[in-house]
Structures are given as C-alpha cells and as structure tokens.
Amino acid sequence: MRRSLLLAPVLPALTGCGVIRSGDEKATDAARAEATKAGVRLDSRRPRTADEVGYAASALDGVEVLRVTGTATHDGDGVELIVRTTGSAPEPGLDPQAVTVRRCFAVRVSPRTEWGEEARDVDCPDGPPLRFAPPPEPPQVPFEAVSSKLPRVPEGGRVDEVEVRRALASLDMDPSITVQVKTEDGRVGVLLSPPSDGCSPTDCVLAVVAPGDTNVRTPSRIHRMPGEGGCSAGNALHPLPPPH
DSSP states (O other): OHHHHHHTTHHHHHHHSOOOOOHHHHHHHHHHHHHHHHHHHHOOSSOOBHHHHHHHHHTSTTOEEEEEESSBTTSTTOEEEEEEEEEEEEOSSSSOOEEEEEEEEEEEESTTSOTTOOOEEEOOOSSOOOOOOOOOOOOOOOHHHHHHHSOOOOTTOOOOHHHHHHHHHTTOOOTTSEEEEEEETTEEEEEEEOOOOSSSOOOOEEEEEETTEEEEEOOOTTTTSTTSOOSSHHHHHSOOOOOO
C-alpha cells in the first residue's frame, strides 16, 4: 500500500510537466520551415513577374507550386504562392517511427515582405503542381560584331558620326537595346545597353571611334551598377577612374 502511495503523485507529474507534441505536428513544423526557407530564397530587390517567381519557386528542391496570385513582385501586395512541401519527424515513444507529411503554405514575395517571414498554413488547392516556361533570355550586345563593324579611321583622319551610326544599324540588334552616340572633339562615343531591372549591373558595352584608335570595352561591374554612371556615352569618351 505504501509503495502505491509513493508512486501515485509521480504519474500526474510526468503528464503535467509539458504537452508532448505528436510526430505529425513536428513533421508539419519541418514542412513549414522548408516553405519559409523557399520564401527567403525567392526574396530579391529585382522586380519579377508572377510567372518568373513561379518558375524560380518550382525549380527549388522539394517545392511544388500549386497556385500563384498577383501580377508582379513590385505591384500592389506582390506575388503570393501556395506551395506544398514535405516534412519528417519521429513519433514520440519508446519505439519511435518516422512520420512524413505533405502540407501547403502561403509564401508572399514582395519588397515589403519581412525578411524570413514564416510561411502561413493553408489548405492545399486541388490539381497538380503548376509548370512554368523559363523566362526569355535577355538580349545581348554582340560584342565581337561591334568590334569588327565599327569604322577604323587613320591617324589624322576625320571620324564621321553618320558612318558610325550606319555601322551600328547593320548589326541588326534587338530593338530593346539602347543605342547612344555622342561626338566630342573629333571622337565618337557609343553606348549599347540592354534593358536593366534597375537593381542588377547593366550588361552594357562602350565604344570610342577616334582617329588612329577604335576601342570597344565593357565597364567594370561596379561602374555598371545603377546610379554609377558607367553605362553612358560620356563614360565611353571619358572613362571613369578604376573602382577602389
């Protein structure tokens, strides 16, 4: 009898010291952590369309994209994805068995989203995972063709801006590529610049046609960053100092 009295308070103490979470709950936490990690990896200052975000998310290991809402990351509330991820955890007990679950979460991609914001639990929509076409490759400036087509003017000769423009037109470049031509002190500076997202370095090409010297180059990455002034016809004619 005395033995039973001593043991009796122990059982409430064991059960009352804390709630034992099930393997399903812990596995759901693991799946939520994977969805949250996907949101962090999708975060970017660069504006992207909903399809671009969906494509990037679907390329992440262990992530299925089931729904996309919104038009672009920098429009309104941004882009919201419903993703499905997998999580595993052991079931508590003397002989634990692994529990694996597949759960759905909402992830928002927007410059206003807090870094590392936890994914939100949602019901899984019906239907298979979405498939996205890869985004189109950005237009490229044909560097070698520019070098070969621009006129070579002998020492003491005169550079003709019209001839430079004619050579550039013969390259048949993508119409979205910006072309700037500037004449100064008998030299012609050229800028060729594909569209930029305003956040990443611009992939621009500079050229100078001068008597006795035709030079084509790409500015340093630092000079090609937004606001640095490296992608301009002025920098072609008057190169900025090397970055520190």
